[in-house]
Amino acid sequence: MALAVVGCGTDDSYPSESAQTTTEAARETAPPTGTAESEPGPAGTETQGTEAQGTETTDGIPAYQPSTLVSRAIGSAVLTTSDPIEQVSTFYLDFVDREGWQTVSESVTPYSTSLTIRKPGKGASISVSSGGDGTLVSISTYPSP
16 A cells, blocks of 8 residues: 655745734734824714714704714714614604604614604614614615605
8 A cells, every 4th residue: 555645835825824823914004094184984984982972863863862973974873872772763663753754674682773754855774773882873864766
């Protein structure tokens, strides 16, 4: 019986372990994308790491307070807050009733809330869910007949 042992060289198509470690280290030392000042992103977007202001809205949908603006684009915003999902959800449910929006669909659970609402000429989706160490709010608006 014969046994052959064949040696292998390196395959350049796969990054080496040291290359992966270097890439991970570079990611850890890269500057953050959000700053205290507004930082322009792709056309029509902003990335911010500051507190959302009390009067700030996305096409008439208010930013929950207290919250931090994660990103904003035309007709949309993403916010985070340390307040519980139930409290943030109640804020948006009360807003819909108070401001005369028609609810197209509503899903409320202990873990998330999803609203699709409309008024003449515009519609919006509001999503409230768990996001890391807090609550994530996503607001998207669009024209509606």
